[in-house]
Amino acid sequence: MSKRSIFEEVEGEKTDAPAAQPGLIDRGRGGARKAIRAWLMVLFALVVAMIVVGGLTRLTDSGLSITEWRPVTGAIPPMSEAEWQAEFDKYKEIDQWRIQNQWMELSDFKEIYWWEWGHRQLGRFIGVVWALGFLGFLAARKIPAGWTGRLLLPGLLGGVQGAIGWWMVASGVTQGEGMTAVASYRLAVHLGLAFVILGFIAWYVLMLGREERELMQARRAKEAKLFSLSTGLMHFAFLQILLGALVAGIDAGRSYTDWPLMGGQVIPPNPFMIEPLWKNFFENPGLVQFIHRVAGYLLFAFAVVAWLRGRSSAHARTRFAFNAVFAALSVQVLLGIITVVYAAPLHAAITHQLVAIGVWVLILRARFLSAYPIATSIKDH
Structure with a gap:
């Protein structure tokens, strides 16, 4: 082996050191950030609509018009006059009708029924939109690293919200107790959870609007x-x-x-x-x-x-x-x-x-x- 001067030119010699590669923080973590963000924005708009429709349902005193909780079969409204009359007869058994709404005819009942049915149907639709999006991104392996649990959370809370919704309605579906509306504290829990769900979705939309490396620097x-x-x-x-x-x-x-x-x-x-x-x-x-x-x-x-x-x-x-x-x-x-x-x-x-x-x-x-x-x-x- 010959000796080399410390001043000898070494330019052009090959090296085994790999070249620097930018963006390694996001590599393998990006997933379909833009698509997931768009899906969450749709969910956000639907939850806002749900809150508004829920408010209108309450303001029109329609929330007790459906006296049963049928998560699946309840998606189908009455299809004949006999079915409408059967629903009306169930409503006549509760205190709200006996104390407050004895003046109602079947046509009046249909108006409040559609408000409550629409509110519940929108809830079902939101559940479907969440499930299709979540399962679709999961199956395609497009969920960014660390985001599976986050995206699962709104769906789980949505399921809890459905149960709380019935818990709320059940407080007003009474006979002989003098209740003409749902319990206010149960309404507060129901609305509060809706804002919690909305808050998580909004936060996720904000986070997905920027790259992981940018968030780490910020x-x-x-x-x-x-x-x-x-x-x-x-x-x-x-x-x-x-x-x-x-x-x-x-x-x-x-x-x-x-x-x-x-x-x-x-x-x-x-x-x-x-x-x-x-x-x-x-x-x-x-x-x-x-x-x-x-x-x-x-x-x-x-x-x-x-x-x-x-x-x-x-x-x-x-x-x-x-x-x-x-x-x-x-x-x-x-x-x-x-x-x-x-x-x-x-x-x-x-x-x-x-x-x-x-x-x-x-x-x-x-x-x-x-x-x-x-x-x-x-x-x-």
């Missing part, structure tokens, strides 16, 4: 204080949604129509008139509406704090996200006042619910951008 710039504030705001907003369901469940929004006072007082008259005491927090219309109002004021104050903090973010899109939350929540407060003053007319009430969905999703987006900020160049500021 996480290093996480704005911890903003993330904590937006997380608190998310939980507070969820609590207010549950309180809104309690208001809706007993039509408490129509009990006091003056604002900012209630019956000319800060605290409505007889806030604890029901025995035992705890029932007032679920069944006393004045107290339930009062709690919802006060929680709304506190939520708005919390949102102001989060918004002011969000304005100091180093990232333009994060700042805009918090601006959007504050704007949407301001509109929601105004809608809440209008809904109360006009005694919760159908259009105002359903718009109030729709904007609640918007506020919920915008809070989630602000929280996401706090955890995974999008860096912008100086010229973008």
